[in-house]
Amino acid sequence: MDETDSSTTTTGLPSDRGGKDLGVFMPMANGGWILSSTTPTLDGSYAYNRQVARLAEQGGLDFIMAMAKWRGFGGHTEHWRRSLESQLLMAALAEATQRVKVWATVHTLLQNPAVTAKMIATLDHISGGRAGLNVVTGSFKDEFEQMGAWREDVDHDQRYDLADEWVQVVKRLWTEPTVNFDGRYFQMKDCQSDPKPLAHPHPFLVCAGTSPKGMQFTVDRMDAIFLGGSDLADLTAKSRQAKAMAAASGRSIKTYSMINLVLGDTDSDAQAREARYRDGFDEGAFHGMLRAYGFLDAEIGKENAFTRKARTGFIAEHVVGAPATVSAHLIRMLNECQLDGLMLIFPDYLEGLPLFSAQILPRLRARFPERA
């Protein structure tokens, strides 16, 4: 475990005060989280993202987060081909907002930890202490091979060993005047990084390590973990497991999950929308996504539990219904699965986010109030 950082980070987020952390996964790559040609257009543009950030802030959400993506999935929709750079996007959105936390994503395989320490410290200064970092190792070979950055000598679990050294260096640069570090993957010699971030002990750190090695890294080094599950029972088990693993390391960890909200005026209206999105399923992009997830070409046409579920075109878990139905589901998720927060996705953010803020968020805040 991380001996230097066993304390709980004070994030200023509601769940520190008993509420739940509710945020938005920014639509910074075209196509959003449905592989389909019949969804509302998400162009991944800066103008759209700025509108979304302001709606999230005005609507009372707690954070906005942008993924890091360097190569799309292909298909006739060219899914995620056009993606904005995560840290620059969040720096701009920090200026466009005053209150929401702004979390950027960095691949440990790509970006030197001293560069990251300074960039996220800069984001923390721009935002007045609202910066956070989603740490990802990078596992989509084509995404890194295209720029000569794939490491054949570093396998999946070793990429977490690399990330572990990386995050130790970043945390030390954020808190120490000078850093000497002689690791297997990184060497720092009298390395300096000032100014320090405003947040104490450091900006919020989150990771979605879901493999055993990825979860261990996350519970040992991060402030929060993103978890998925095949159903609520599975998600509950993972949330409990993450908290138990953190406790065993003398730490605590927040558990989050992400979910796509397909909203309608009525349940049947929402179901009709979902059916319409499924009609435009982009098989080519789906194959590209499977390749990105590490499936070999020979396996891609085959049926298994994962491909049967994912063939709907929905990349993330989704819930379909009128605001009351969706509220009830989210309350169940947060309560039964003992989650500390949710990151939301919408097929159409400009329509869905205001509806969420007006009709769903008040129900969630009433059910999970913050302590004074």
Ligand SMILES: Cc1cc2nc3c(=O)[nH]c(=O)nc-3n(C[C@H](O)[C@H](O)[C@H](O)COP(=O)(O)O)c2cc1C
């Ligand atoms: C909410 C969420 C956000 C993620 N963001 C990114 C990202 O921005 N870039 C990326 O390459 N992978 C991203 N991932 C993938 C994870 O970092 C991770 O690699 C994946 O969950 C598999 O876990 P493992 O690395 O332990 O095998 C994300 C996953 C989730 C659930």
